[in-house]
Amino acid sequence: MDTDQxxxxxxxxxxxxxxxxxxxxxxxxxxxxxxxxxxxFGELGFRPDIMTAMRNPxxxxxxxxxxxxxxxxxxxxxxxxRPEASLRGFGWYLFIPAGLLVAGISGxxxxxxxxxxxxxLVGNNSKICxxxxxxxxxxxxxxxxxxLRHGAPARxxxxxxxxxxxxxxxxxxxxxxxxxxxxxxFVATWYTLATALVxxxxxxxxxxxxxx
Amino acid sequence: xxxxxxEWTDLMRSAISGDSAAYHRLLKAVTPVLRAAARRGLARAGxxxxxxxxxxxxxxxxxxxxxxxxxxxxxxxxxxxxxxRNKLIDTLRRRGRRIFVDIDDFAETLPGEAPVETAxxxxxxxxLNTLPARQRDVLQSIAVESASIKDTAKRFAMSExxxxxxxxxxxxxxxxxxxEN
Numbered sequence: 123m124d125t126d127q128x129x130x131x132x133x134x135x136x137x138x139x140x141x142x143x144x145x146x147x148x149x150x151x152x153x154x155x156x157x158x159x160x161x162x163f164g165e166l167g168f169r170p171d172i173m174t175a176m177r178n179p180x181x182x183x184x185x186x187x188x189x190x191x192x193x194x195x196x197x198x199x200x201x202x203x204r205p206e207a208s209l210r211g212f213g214w215y216l217f218i219p220a221g222l223l224v225a226g227i228s229g230x231x232x233x234x235x236x237x238x239x240x241x242x243l244v245g246n247n248s249k250i251c252x253x254x255x256x257x258x259x260x261x262x263x264x265x266x267x268x269x270l271r272h273g274a275p276a277r278x279x280x281x282x283x284x285x286x287x288x289x290x291x292x293x294x295x296x297x298x299x300x301x302x303x304x305x306x307x308f309v310a311t312w313y314t315l316a317t318a319l320v321x322x323x324x325x326x327x328x329x330x331x332x333x334x
Numbered sequence: 335x336x337x338x339x340x341e342w343t344d345l346m347r348s349a350i351s352g353d354s355a356a357y358h359r360l361l362k363a364v365t366p367v368l369r370a371a372a373r374r375g376l377a378r379a380g381x382x383x384x385x386x387x388x389x390x391x392x393x394x395x396x397x398x399x400x401x402x403x404x405x406x407x408x409x410x411x412x413x414x415x416x417x418x419r420n421k422l423i424d425t426l427r428r429r430g431r432r433i434f435v436d437i438d439d440f441a442e443t444l445p446g447e448a449p450v451e452t453a454x455x456x457x458x459x460x461x462l463n464t465l466p467a468r469q470r471d472v473l474q475s476i477a478v479e480s481a482s483i484k485d486t487a488k489r490f491a492m493s494e495x496x497x498x499x500x501x502x503x504x505x506x507x508x509x510x511x512x513x514e515n
Contacts, residue, residue, distance in 0.1 A: 123391075125390055125391055125394070127477040128391055129362060129365065130476070130477060130480065131476050131501070131505070132357070132394060132398045133361065134354070134482075135498070135502050143402070204405070205420060273400070274403045274417065276416060334513075
């Protein structure tokens with residue numbers, strides 16, 4: 123097939139309209155969400171004292187941080203799904219959750235504490251946190267990668283890494299409602315480590331899956 | 335240059351709103367620029383330039399299948415050159431070359447540049463034969479025999495909708511096969 127023939131063929135296919143990447147991404151995430159929810163309620167579930175915990179601002183802060191991570195990662199990944207886009211000017215979105223965490227840590231520092239800092243940081247659930255967040259995020263990561271395949275990212279590994287953050291953000295939101303460690307120090311340590319793990323998996327998978 | 339970019343952007347906007355003739359004109363207009371840039375990129379990497387047409391076809395397919403990622407409020411040329419650059423780098427990398435491709439290779443093509451002769455392209459044609467029979471028949475009818483969608487539908491006793499689906503699927507799987515190889 124010579125190039126003129128190819129051009130003619132492409133023009134004949136002009137009526138085909140692809141859906142926007144954002145739409146496909148949302149659809150994929152909505153399809154995968156039940157899987158993560160079933161895993162969460164089957165194995166973990168809400169913490170028993172969740173009604174009282176909700177009055178603790180540090181419990182609520184966990185959701186602000188994890189949801190901020192998920193939402194800003196969605197914005198960045200949609201931006202990066204365009205071939206001419208780079209992280210420049212958009213990377214700062216990812217500092218929003220980090221900023222919230224820093225604010226939380228400084229807030230906690232200023233309050234009188236019953237437990238020493240290291241005890242709060244180590245917490246009681248670090249192992250389950252490091253297991254649950256990556257596992258809960260896997261279905262969402264797969265969905266995010268499938269959705270983003272619809273785009274054309276210039277750097278597949280970077281786009282995959284952001285997809286990892288996105289899915290870790292949602293998975294951590296679920297996990298936060300189970301975990302009884304509310305100290306921002308615990309969140310900054312273990313949630314961040316778990317997110318970094320998922321981000322690395324996303325980068326690796328993205329470098330293979332997101333090439334167009 | 336500026337004029338050219340604006341013309342391309344206008345054509346792409348018309349194409350997106352359903353004007354296939356504008357789309358055809360746009361692809362015809364960008365092809366010589368892509369071809370010249372592909373040859374320059376190959377030459378700079380010390381590769382034979384006779385593969386340039388494969389790269390051009392690869393770029394055109396990607397442009398077609400990813401055109402929904404173009405923002406209609408942005409100029410078309412930077413988007414096009416980003417895809418072209420990506421495909422050129424990809425080709426060189428698959429040949430084991432790590433090479434820096436300058437975006438200006440594409441942007442700086444002069445409109446008055448002498449047209450380069452077209453080298454034959456083999457990859458798309460070779461992959462065409464590995465497609466499912468229906469997709470291959472439809473693609474061949476439209477590409478090689480220049481039949482319309484209507485005539486192709488009549489010829490294979492398909493509905494026009496089925497021809498359109500087979501055509502799009504065929505182009506998508508052709509692209510996927512090119513990526514694998």
